[in-house]
Amino acid sequence: MKKDNERCAESPALLQSLEQALAQVPDQRAARGLRYELLPLLMLVMLAKLADADTPLAIADWAAERVDWLREHLQLNWRRMPHHSTFRRLLQRSLSLPELRQQAQAFLAARQSPDQRLCNLDGKTLRGTIPAAQTKGTHLLALQQAGTNLVLAQAPVGEKKNEISAAPSLLKTVELSGKIVSGDAMHTQRKLSRQIVQAGGDYLWFVKRNQPTLCQQLVTALASPASRCADAVTVTEYDKGHGRLEKRQLTVSAQVTNTLDWPYAAQGFVLHRTRTVCRSGQVTEQTVYGITSLEPLATAPATLLDLTRQHWNIENGLHYRRDVTFKEDRCRMKSAHAAECLAIFNNLAIGLLRWLGWDNLARARRHYGAQLMEALQVIQGTCP
Secondary structure (H helix, E strand, O other): OOOHHHHHHHOOOOOOOHHHHHHOOOEOOOOOOOOOOHHHHHHHHHHHHHOOOOOHHHHHHHHHOOHHHHHHHOOOOOOOOOOHHHHHHHHHHHEOHHHHHHHHHHHHHOOOOOOOOEEEEEEEEOHHHOOOOOOOOOEEEEEEEOOOOOEEEEEEEOOOOOHHHHHHHHHHOOOOOOOEEEEOHHHOOHHHHHHHHHOOOEEEEEEOOOOHHHHHHHHHHHOOHHHHOOOOEEEEEEEEEOOEEEEEEEEEEOHHHHHOOOOOOOEEEEEEEEEEEOOOOOEEEEEEEEEEOOOOOOOOHHHHHHHHHHOOHHHHHHHHHHHHHOOOOOOOOOOHHHHHHHHHHHHHHHHHHHHOOOOOHHHHHHHHHHOHHHHHHHHHOOOO
């Protein structure tokens, strides 16, 4: 892990701190009866998030146990720390979601690595918002930088929409020049492909039966690449870990795109995965097809194989961390507004911790829970 002070030393002097970003979020509360200023409340939420408190009740309990410290270091004159109902009201109706999204997006985008081109597009349902006996809850579509887990954009998918209709609007809010956008079969759409390439980026899509003609063309052409595609190249890599041995074999061809009626398609590929459980010897196999606008001369087959693997980073690096480390799915929220606010705060905490060099975020939260001054300085943008 990179030390926080090393990261601070590398940071541009004018890089906006998280406290400065939160200060830009407008207060939607009525002035009458106002007891707690907005910025200190938001600072409490982020401090608690870094210190392993996730729900409104947990955040309120965390603050109540640290009254003297918080009064001194946040310069508060509050008679007591806010009740958990105050934090619930804060999340439910005190914050402007468009403004909070905008500030979070700007804060995280400023910290993205220029060396990381791949961005993963995927959605996640906030399970804590699903009412009893129902199956649908608040669904958020996010674009994250694969190597850093920074969420570059996130927006809710409306009840009468799906990820396909929400993706074009989301991508318009991001600078796509030089980036590679990857997505699962749902996002393999002509309109989205054109939008990305015309914005200066590239796409990497997986193809399934929702695009039957395209899928069948790839299956037919790549089923026997030696006889059908003269330029076909195959690369293989092995990976062993967690008691499993995985073999990934990718065959790619530029020639196959001559028969595909797809915007800006430059290469087609087939990826075959074989996973063996070392102890039991159980073997599972999976074959998937895909297309990309990446030119073959600029993207070696081994690089393309690595990009297909990094696509799943949004599940492991973002969604899993929000679900397990930040307990997002276990946080029951009747208000979609409140649930999305918490998801944004989770994105900010994950992005900030990853930017500071932490890989194990559970360990990072234990550290900042014990070192509150460091946590505060991280939020304020000063070196510990």
